[in-house]
Amino acid sequence: xxxxQPMTAGGNGGDGRDGGDTxxxxxxxxxxxxxxxxxxxxxxxxxxxxxxxxxxxxxAVRLWTDPRVRRYLGGPVPADVVRVRERHCAGVPGAFAAVxxxxxAVLGLVVAEADGHDxxxxxxxxxxxxxxGRGYAREAVAAVAAWARGAxxxxxxxxxxxxxxxxxxxxxxxxxxxxxxxxxxAAWGEPQVLYVFPPTGPAGPTGLTEPARLTGxxxxxxxxxxx
Numbered sequence: 001x002x003x004x005q006p007m008t009a010g011g012n013g014g015d016g017r018d019g020g021d022t023x024x025x026x027x028x029x030x031x032x033x034x035x036x037x038x039x040x041x042x043x044x045x046x047x048x049x050x051x052x053x054x055x056x057x058x059x060a061v062r063l064w065t066d067p068r069v070r071r072y073l074g075g076p077v078p079a080d081v082v083r084v085r086e087r088h089c090a091g092v093p094g095a096f097a098a099v100x101x102x103x104x105a106v107l108g109l110v111v112a113e114a115d116g117h118d119x120x121x122x123x124x125x126x127x128x129x130x131x132x133g134r135g136y137a138r139e140a141v142a143a144v145a146a147w148a149r150g151a152x153x154x155x156x157x158x159x160x161x162x163x164x165x166x167x168x169x170x171x172x173x174x175x176x177x178x179x180x181x182x183x184x185x186a187a188w189g190e191p192q193v194l195y196v197f198p199p200t201g202p203a204g205p206t207g208l209t210e211p212a213r214l215t216g217x218x219x220x221x222x223x224x225x226x227x
Contacts (some may be wrong), residue, residue: 049096072164112148119156165191
């Protein structure tokens with residue numbers, strides 16, 4: 001789906017509800033600007049979306065190196081890049097760990113990044129394969145996209161997501177949230193599709209049970225771990 005930020009990136013597997021990640025052009029830096037409301041925590045019906053912590057790093061490493069998650073992202077991330085990401089991923093502004101209420105399990109990552117592919121705020125995500133097919137990605141992406149509309153400054157108004165054209169699961173997720181295809185381009189030698197979310201927020205229930213809340217003072221952006 002949307003461009004993968006420093007920690008999430010398009011195209012894992014799953015079904016139409018949990019279709020994986022998004023894809024960002026190679027070599028792009030981490031979030032260009034600090035979200036207005038950061039750190040922030042979002043609560044949905046089944047999930048807490050909170051800033052990434054050091055304890056989440058092993059889950060992030062799995063996302064970066066699992067061939068199923070990386071299917072539409074050019075394969076697993078090289079070991080030297082993983083080591084850099086491990087050092088810098090905690091606390092990156094706009095990067096949320098998706099944590100299940102019932103047991104505290106970390107299911108995946110969702111990132112909102114300013115100034116994405118076409119200047120809009122860009123949302124991207126990855127979920128671990130054992131959690132695909134249960135609607136968690138849809139619930140998390142809907143919440144983050146709704147939050148990002150007012151919390152992230154970008155040169156172009158609106159929220160977008162990018163996915164590889166071949167990633168049918170991710171495209172179905174974006175379709176289900178009311179996002180519309182707006183542009184086609186190539187990255188990693190593969191066709192990509194830019195989706196734009198409706199201006200009033202994702203279609204259907206977002207799963208939000210309370211609005212995003214400021215959990216502490218806004219901090220300067222930390223260096224992104226790259227893609």
